[in-house]
Amino acid sequence: MMKRFIVFAAVTVFFCSCQNQKPATVHLKGKLDLEAPITMAYNGAASALGDSRNLVINTDKDGVFDTVIALNRAEYFAIRRNTLYLSPGDEIEVFINDVNVEAKFAGRGAEANEYLKHRLFPKAGSFLEAGKNCRSSFAETKVVVDSLAAVRLQTLNALADVSAEFKDLETARINADVVNSYFSYLSYSKYYTTFRRQSDAEYREHAAAAIDTIAPAAAPLIMSFNDDKYLDVAVVRDVFSYESNELYRKCFEGIIAGEGRKELFEASKYVSSMRERVTEEIIDEAKLAIQQLTNEDFKTELARKTEQASKLLPGQPAIDIELETAEGEKLNLSDLKGKTMYIDLWATWCGPCKYEAPFFNDVAAKCKGKDILFIKISTDKKKSDWLKSLDHSDTNVLQYISNDLRLSSEWAVFYIPRFILIDKDFNIIDAYAKRPSEGIEINYEL
Numbered sequence: 001m002m003k004r005f006i007v008f009a010a011v012t013v014f015f016c017s018c019q020n021q022k023p024a025t026v027h028l029k030g031k032l033d034l035e036a037p038i039t040m041a042y043n044g045a046a047s048a049l050g051d052s053r054n055l056v057i058n059t060d061k062d063g064v065f066d067t068v069i070a071l072n073r074a075e076y077f078a079i080r081r082n083t084l085y086l087s088p089g090d091e092i093e094v095f096i097n098d099v100n101v102e103a104k105f106a107g108r109g110a111e112a113n114e115y116l117k118h119r120l121f122p123k124a125g126s127f128l129e130a131g132k133n134c135r136s137s138f139a140e141t142k143v144v145v146d147s148l149a150a151v152r153l154q155t156l157n158a159l160a161d162v163s164a165e166f167k168d169l170e171t172a173r174i175n176a177d178v179v180n181s182y183f184s185y186l187s188y189s190k191y192y193t194t195f196r197r198q199s200d201a202e203y204r205e206h207a208a209a210a211i212d213t214i215a216p217a218a219a220p221l222i223m224s225f226n227d228d229k230y231l232d233v234a235v236v237r238d239v240f241s242y243e244s245n246e247l248y249r250k251c252f253e254g255i256i257a258g259e260g261r262k263e264l265f266e267a268s269k270y271v272s273s274m275r276e277r278v279t280e281e282i283i284d285e286a287k288l289a290i291q292q293l294t295n296e297d298f299k300t301e302l303a304r305k306t307e308q309a310s311k312l313l314p315g316q317p318a319i320d321i322e323l324e325t326a327e328g329e330k331l332n333l334s335d336l337k338g339k340t341m342y343i344d345l346w347a348t349w350c351g352p353c354k355y356e357a358p359f360f361n362d363v364a365a366k367c368k369g370k371d372i373l374f375i376k377i378s379t380d381k382k383k384s385d386w387l388k389s390l391d392h393s394d395t396n397v398l399q400y401i402s403n404d405l406r407l408s409s410e411w412a413v414f415y416i417p418r419f420i421l422i423d424k425d426f427n428i429i430d431a432y433a434k435r436p437s438e439g440i441e442i443n444y445e446l
Contacts, residue, residue, distance in 0.1 A: 025089075026071050026087070026092070026109075027066075027068055029065060029066040029093055030092075030095055031063045031094070032059055032079070032095075032096050032097075033097035034097060034098065038080075039046075039055065039079075040054065040056075040057055040077050042054055042076075043076035044076055045237065045260070045298075046301050048268055049302055050300075050304050051408070055067075056405065069086065071086060074087040074166070075232070076234075079096050080098060080100075081100040083234075085109075085113060085166060087109055087112075090107075090108050090109030091105050092107045092110055092113065093106045093110075094113075100319065103117045111159055112161075112162045115156065115159060119173075119351045120177050120191040122234065123182050124183040124185030126177035126178070126184065128147040128181050134185060138185055138189075138210050138214060139213070141181075141185050142182065146178065153171065167368045169229075169230065169232065172236055173235055175221045175224050175225055176221075176230075176235040176238070179202075179251075180239055181241055182214050182217060182218050183214070183239070185210070186207045186210060186247075189210075191427040199298055207247060208247065211250055215253075218251045219252075219253070219254070219255070223255060225239075228259070228260030231260060237264075243257075260295060263294065264298055270289055270302060271302065274286065274306070274309040276432070283310055283313070290302050314430060315427055316428050317427055318334075321404040321406050322401065322402060322403070334426055336375070339371050340429075341373045341421070342372060342378060342420075342421075342433070342440075343377060343419065343422070344360050344375070344376045344419055344436075345419070346377070346378060346416055347378060347379045347416055350416050352417055355437070356436055359436035360374065360376070361396075362436070364396045371424070374396060375399075375400065376397055376400070377400050377401065379407065379416060419432075419433040419434065419436070420433055421433040
């Protein structure tokens with residue numbers, strides 16, 4: 001058991017829909033060995049649309065925190081790679097760092113979270129574990145996946161101090177992870193089996209044939225979690241996202257979507273559109289869609305995203321963020337106004353960002369001496385990673401790092417590289433500007 005930590009900070013968040021009833025609480029404390037800012041992200045169904053339920057956890061210089069959360073029902077959250085399951089009345093002491101399996105939990109509610117620290121990652125193919133468990137055929141791969149799922153289910157069923165609701169949701173997660181593994185086989189097999197030696201046309205032919213085998217194995221499992229209550233499990237949402245893919249459509253034959261799933265995926269179309277490009281037309285369409293939604297959580301998130309996107313239209317005031325230089329000096333983006341700005345948001349781990357870098361530098365060189373600033377802003381969590389990668393050869397490019405939460409909450413930066421154009425009066429020209437590799441032309445006289 002970890003030692004009892006002193007109270008440092010308290011955050012109270014209300015998810016209560018009943019105004020006359022005092023909400024139940026979760027007491028969460030311990031140590032977070034993570035780079036600030038630290039967000040505890042809501043991970044339920046509505047998180048697919050927005051982040052209004054996210055919390056910022058304040059820690060002291062040693063990462064110690066003490067937080068009280070008002071929570072009327074059990075919900076999923078995430079701190080970095082750790083998924084948490086919090087229930088009213090929980091008293092949990094935690095240690096979390098960047099390695100999810102190294103997390104430690106003690107107190108009421110700990111057992112569920114100890115189990116969850118071994119959660120699989122859908123983007124890594126769930127039970128395929130980034131291809132490690134991919135075999136030369138789907139039949140062989142299925143044997144591995146099914147055996148691993150059986151062990152995971154046995155572990156879940158052996159838990160003694162968790163609710164029946166938790167076991168129900170996590171059984172759905174296991175089944176959805178199995179389906180996600182089956183589906184992911186098609187992409188991983190291209191790199192880990194004989195498929196890798198085939199042309200794209202040959203691969204597509206093999207993939208279509210493989211679906212004939214995958215579909216009868218996947219369909220009963222999909223049916224088992226085809227209930228709106230399971231949308232709070234992230235991998236369930238991931239599986240249903242395949243339904244719009246023509247290749248996988250056969251796996252969903254006869255499976256009827258509930259109203260919640262219909263609304264969630266309809267609303268997500270507008271959120272996706274607004275993440276790619278913001279126009280008056282998209283904003284108007286999203287506003288009409290909001291009026292049709294019956295799920296209040298989905299309505300709230302889509303309305304919030306639409307309002308956020310409206311602030312990124314051309315001509316709107318640019319949103320200020322805090323920047324930091326290599327030497328540790330702090331300043332605001334608005335401190336640089338007076339010239340047109342072409343901003344490159346990137347990170348050291350981002351391959352496409354590195355691809356754009358020489359194009360960005362070429363445009364900067366062509367505009368040297370003009371009334372425009374070329375600004376590279378790293379979004380790396382660790383400043384040390386950024387410092388190691390700094391290129392000091394081009395003095396025509398300003399370089400900063402920023403972890404300002406307004407990048408995601410207001411600028412809606414959910415992917416990188418992302419390029420932004422701001423005029424000399426600090427108004428938005430284009431919040432989703434062309435990449436320099438696309439041959440952008442900049443009117444620096446604006």
